[in-house]
Every structure is written in C-alpha cells, then in structure tokens.
Amino acid sequence: MTSTEPGLRPTKQRLAVAAAMSSFEDFRSAQDIHELLAHRGDPVGLATVYRTLQRMVDAGEVDLLRTEDGEAIYRRCSDTHHHHLVCRDCGATVEVEGPAVERWTRAIAGEHGYGDVSHTLEIFGTCPSCR
Amino acid sequence: MTSTEPGLRPTKQRLAVAAAMSSFEDFRSAQDIHELLAHRGDPVGLATVYRTLQRMVDAGEVDLLRTEDGEAIYRRCSDTHHHHLVCRDCGATVEVEGPAVERWTRAIAGEHGYGDVSHTLEIFGTCPSCR
C-alpha cells in the first residue's frame, strides 16, 4: 500500500482543477469551473472537470451540495464540518458550526437504530441588507 | 377573495394525483407516481403529474426532497414540521422532530441579522435491517 493511490497521475488538468478550486470560497457548479478554467487559459474538457471533481469529493477534498433545483455545486472543503446560512435573495453565505446539531442527529439516529450517520443542514433567510 | 384559488379546477387528473399521494407514506419520484397511476387505471400524463405536484408543493400540501443524485421525490406533508431520517440503502424513512434544531437555527440566523428563516435538514444513515 502506497501513500497515494497507485496509478493516479498529477496531470496538468487535475492540477488546474485543484488550483481553480482554491481560487474561490463559495460554491460553484461544474460548468462554472469549466468556464473559469477556459478563461484562465487552462482549458480542461467538461467531462474531465466532472471526473476530477467526483474524485475530489470521494477523497473528501471537496464538498458537494445540491441547489434547490438539483444542480450539483462544489466547494473546497474546509477542515471543520459546518453548515451554511444562505440569503435567499442575494445568496450571501455565512458558515456556521453547530456541535449541538451534530450531537442531536447522532443521538436521534441511534435511538432508531441507524448507524453510520451523516446529515445535511442548510439554513435559508433574508440577510440584513436585503430586508 | 374566495375560499379556493379562482379558476382552479378539481379535474379527474388532479384528484387522481391527490389520491395517489395519500396512498403511500414514503417519498416517491414523479415518475413513480406517474406509473402508479397508470397501473391503477387512472392514467395521467407525465407533464400533468409534474405540474400537479409542483402546485401541491407550492400549496404546502406536499413535501419535496432531493435524493443524493438530484432527483426530486415527493411525499404527502404531515401537518407538523419535521425532518427525515433516511436509510441510504433501502430508503426506509423515519420522521423526527427537533424543537432544539428549530430554536438553534432561528438563534444562529438572528445572530447574523438574518430574518424570515427556514431550513432543510435531512439525516442519512444505515437502518437496523441493512447493517
């Protein structure tokens, strides 16, 4: 067993996607990232962008969320688990942590005999400047 | 102002969809519901199923969720606000209530000046019979 997956190459494209992911803080769709790369002068095929993002999600390097209409959006994973408070008018996002929620979900799941628990929690509201 | 929306007709199709929604407890996709109606002998066009479900969601009669791969699934709404504990293998669903979470989200949002707060919370795990 090697330290990295065997036969996984750090190609130009993968590096470009990784670099792009570090260049913004918010969630972007795969197509946004594809365009961003093209404008930057590092064009990467759309299929490759999807493949690479998928891998990064599997590796836990990137967070995957779904918009309300089912589109996948990606974002560099910060090291701590957290949730988002999103303004439903302007989209402004605040990261929030909720140890209480983490505990609560695990407890509830345990009560019903569910294991291997994960959860998704997003809070929507109207931000101060949109009220 | 009338008691019901003006110009909204209780057609055969709408009644059939409403009846179908009362006939199961778990979440189903629009296409599942479309098939269910066909097998029942009340065939309703797929587009109509989508339209009707959309309306019911808007009216708050039906809950809309997204599966992990972005597909929309629908379910008759019970009157109390609650969340779902879903088995990621077999799909078994348990309704859970979390006054603590409700309070927490409102508090967090308030701290950041956000108003008119709503939230989505889904818990995923492996149910006892799938472990």
Added chain:
DNA sequence: ACAGAGTTGACAACCGTTCTCAACTAGCCT
C-alpha cells in the same frame, strides 16, 4: 526508447424535468 496502464476530450447518449401547442373540459352566462 518502449510498453502499457492511466488519462483526456469531443461528442453522443441519458435522464429527469419543462415547454409547446392543438385538442379538450369544466364552469358560467344567457
């Protein structure tokens, strides 16, 4: 340099969802 596994990208295929539009109804007015 060579071999061979891994990777890429243009494009087609897929699949859930929405749109289009002519035919059809339900409800209302006379």
Added chain:
DNA sequence: AGGCTAGTTGAGAACGGTTGTCAACTCTGT
C-alpha cells in the same frame, strides 16, 4: 340546453446537467 371562455391536458419535442464512449494521447517504470 347551447355557447363562450379561461383553464387544463397530453404527446412529443426541447432542454440542461451529467455520464458514457472510445480513439488519441501522456506519464512512469523498465
């Protein structure tokens, strides 16, 4: 009843995001 009209339906096309295909390409170790 008959007719008018806004609302509704359904078959199929269109759409948009995502995944599959496959021949050409590129690392990496030998």
